[in-house]
Amino acid sequence: METEHFLPFRKSAVTALCAAELPESERASFLEFARMLAALVHHRYHGRGDAVLDAYQLVDPAEDERTIRAATQRDRANARRVVEQELIALAEDADFTRIDAAEMRHAFAEHSLVKVRLEVDDENIDTAMFFRRGVSQRTEEVKWLYGLRRRTIEFTSYSKVLVYVAFTGHNDENAAHPNGGVLLKLFQNVPRNDLEMLYPSVHVRMRALDKLLIGVPAVVSGIVVLVTKLVASLGVLVLLLAFWLGLRDESVTLDQTALVSLGAGLAAFGGYLVRQFSKFKNRKIQLMKTLSEHLYFRNLDNDAGVFHHLLDAAEESEVKQTLLTYHFLRGATGPLTTAELDQRIESWFRTRWQTTFDFEAGAGLHALRDLDLLIEPEPGKWTVAALPEAKQRLDRHWDNIFR
Structure with a gap:
């Protein structure tokens, strides 16, 4: 099973795990540093969310919200480009992995856990993107021999699956999306064999x-x-x-x-x-x-709500990466290379918490550099500012946000 970037701990848990390793005299100061760091990251994602939701409003207008002027076709096309670019970026920041064509073909070729034969009609689909996070192997008992017996099967499951579909415009008032438009959905606990049923234009066929x-x-x-x-x-x-x-x-x-x-x-x-x-x-x-019930209990969010979910997940991922990078660089006896930092953090979670993931030290180093907390005493090796100085620098960043 492949190793993902996703760390299955909340940022509060990561903060507590790091603080538990510090002397009692430093814990309160470290927790305050973590709160300041989370507030700065949250403010940045708040602005990022406003921009993408404004663009999404042009692509898929909410029925209960008014606009101050009518959007042109060019406005909608530009907004759709912004939505798609930011969706890909946010999905990556939230540790989602894009499902490529080969993986989709493999999913279509496998037998579905839900005993339904499906056929996808992609005639009106212009763009379709699928993202996944949280790959695991699961087992489940299914009926066999017309329900007379049950057997246990093993399958690959995705904790979260993000679906984005953009439709072509046909100027057909009877079409589901007469002027084009997009569909944005988030599902949970989806077997890889059942990916095809997440398409919006799927038809049930007799086996x-x-x-x-x-x-x-x-x-x-x-x-x-x-x-x-x-x-x-x-x-x-x-x-x-x-x-x-x-x-x-x-x-x-x-x-x-x-x-x-x-x-x-x-x-x-x-x-x-x-x-x-x-x-x-x-x-x-x-x-x-059967198909409707299967999708109903796995649907997690829709439309603009998916962006809220992604923004929260991306923000939490950045806080965890930055906090871990700072904590392990600060606790090291000397400057570390990027590879050494990666290895230490991954080894710590693997041996102490039986968790395997692919830590991206580069993202944490980049965030620390932006916050003026990173120090490079020699080429390719890194350390960080001391905790009191780091808190002062974060405080200055917060003071200068609106200047």
Whole structure:
């Protein structure tokens, strides 16, 4: 299983873990430093969120919010570019990994955990992007042999899956998205085998097994109906047709009894056809219900709410990276290279907390440099300002925010 950048601890937990390693006399000061750092990062993401949500409002206007002027087609096109660029950047900052075409093809090729055959209609889709976070191996019991037995299967699951779909505009008032538009959704606990069901334009199709379960009994019962109900009634019509065609010399008389028998046979056969069609429709409705329930319990957020979720996750990830980078550089006996810092942090979580992840020291170093906390005593090696001085520098940053 691949190693992700995502660290499955909240920033409060990371702060507590770091503070627990410090002498009692330094803990309060370190916690204050962590609060100041989180406030500065939060302010920056607040401005970033306002910008992307303003752009998203042009791409997918909220029905309960008014605008001060009508957006042109060019405005919407520019806003969509901003939305897509910021979505990719925020997903990366929040430790999501983009699902490439090869992974999607692999997911389509695997058997779905939900016993539904799906077909994706991408005719009206202009752009589709999928992102995932939190890869794990899970097991689940599923029904087998028509529900008579159960078996345990192992599968790859994604803790979070982000879906972005942009539609083409057709100027069709009956289309789901007549002027284009976008769809933005966030799901949780999604098996890799079931990725295709997250497409907005997915259609339920009958599996071969479903067709057999309906078709075989229908053929057998249809033969029985033909033999017992309709053949005897149609016999009179066959004889009459043969007489009209000159294939039979003896005439046929259609009395009331023959007509009643023919009508009863036709009614029985018509009822049989209606019952089989109803079975087919009910089976398809049942499959669609299964799909809807599966998506309902996995849907986490939609539309603009997805950006709020991403902003929070990206902000928390940056605070954790920066705090860990500062803590381990400060606690080292001498300056560290980027590789040494990576190795120390990953080893600490692996041995102390049984957590494996790929720490990005470069992102933490970049954030410390922006905050004027990073020191490079020799090329390629890093240390940080002492805790009292670091707090003073953060305080100056906060004072100068609105200047």
